[in-house]
Amino acid sequence: GENVEQHPSTLSVQEGDSAVIKCTYSDSASNYFPWYKQELGKRPQLIIDIRSNVGEKKDQRIAVTLNKTAKHFSLHITETQPEDSAVYFCAASKNSGGSNYKLTFGKGTLLTVNP
Amino acid sequence: KAGVTQTPRYLIKTRGQQVTLSCSPISGHRSVSWYQQTPGQGLQFLFEYFSETQRNKGNFPGRFSGRQFSNSRSEMNVSTLELGDSALYLCASSLTGVTDTQYFGPGTRLTVL
Numbered sequence: 001g002e003n004v005e006q007h008p009s010t011l012s013v014q015e016g017d018s019a020v021i022k023c024t025y026s027d028s029a030s031n032y033f034p035w036y037k038q039e040l041g042k043r044p045q046l047i048i049d050i051r052s053n054v055g056e057k058k059d060q061r062i063a064v065t066l067n068k069t070a071k072h073f074s075l076h077i078t079e080t081q082p083e084d085s086a087v088y089f090c091a092a093s094k095n096s097g098g099s100n101y102k103l104t105f106g107k108g109t110l111l112t113v114n115p
Numbered sequence: 116k117a118g119v120t121q122t123p124r125y126l127i128k129t130r131g132q133q134v135t136l137s138c139s140p141i142s143g144h145r146s147v148s149w150y151q152q153t154p155g156q157g158l159q160f161l162f163e164y165f166s167e168t169q170r171n172k173g174n175f176p177g178r179f180s181g182r183q184f185s186n187s188r189s190e191m192n193v194s195t196l197e198l199g200d201s202a203l204y205l206c207a208s209s210l211t212g213v214t215d216t217q218y219f220g221p222g223t224r225l226t227v228l
Contacts, residue, residue: 001174032214043205043219044158089158095214102171103148103213105158 002027004092006106013080014114021109023090024072030092033066033073034103039086047088048075080113087111117141119208119220127226133194136223140187140208147189148213149181152203152222161204163213164189170212193225201227 003026013019025033034049050057050064050073057064061080066073077084090106120139128134140147149161160173164183181191187208193200203224207217 034217043221044207045219046216049216091158093213095212101213102160102163102173103217104160107157 002030002092002094002102002104004090004104004106006090006109008109009107010110010112012112012114015080015082017080019075019077019080019084019111019113021075021088021090021111022072023074023092023106024070025092025104026071027092027094028068028071030094032093032095033064034091035064035075036089036091036105037086038089038108044089077111080111082113082115085111085113119206119218121204121206121220121223123223124221125224125226127228128196129228130196130198132196133192134196134225135190135192136204136206136225138189138191138206138208138220140189140206141218144208144210144218145187146209146212146215147183147187148207148209148217149189149191150205150207151175152205153201158205160213161191165212196227198227201225 006023031052036044037047038044061078063076087108089108093103122137146165148163151159163171167183178194183189203222205222207219209215209217
């Protein structure tokens with residue numbers, strides 16, 4: 001089955017700096033890669049996702065890049081703010097032949113943005 | 116529109132008992148997925164239901180089961196509870212499945228004593 005590894009497990013940055021979180025996946029057939037943000041005591045929320053037919057996607061201060069050859073994808077947050085502090089999870093799944101498969105998550109990265 | 120709701124929010128059970136958790140998806144969403152979240156293992160996929168049919172199942176023992184009703188509401192059941200089943204159980208709904216935007220519920224915190 002799919003295996004997703006996420007690094008680093010903790011990341012501390014100064015407000016205004018950039019943050020990068022990296023994930024690798026094992027199943028070359030995976031074609032859907034979402035990122036979720038979970039603030040303390042709250043539910044996970046989708047912040048951005050990418051499908052394997054594109055290499056990069058941006059949404060304001062957040063971007064995700066995908067390297068299918070190397071089987072890794074990364075989350076980039078620019079101009080970090082204290083409200084970006086949370087646990088970020090990457091995940092991978094595939095949609096093949098009209099069928100969906102399970103969603104496999106990385107172990108999460110605790111991002112702390114220091115004012 | 117109303118978000119995903121889960122009941123109960125907190126539950127305390129003892130080993131050997133069974134428990135049923137409920138999830139009401141966003142109106143119009145036909146896919147409901149269940150996840151177990153623990154500090155050690157993170158978020159793990161339990162199963163996904165779509166139009167009352169289980170489409171996918173994670174690597175959990177048969178003690179974990181679920182079902183979905185015609186109104187898309189879903190329940191999951193854990194029988195013969197073990198201490199290791201203590202976790203936050205999250206459900207998520209989407210229009211078509213896990214490769215669509217999923218909206219999570221607040222979770223049910225299960226403690227097994």
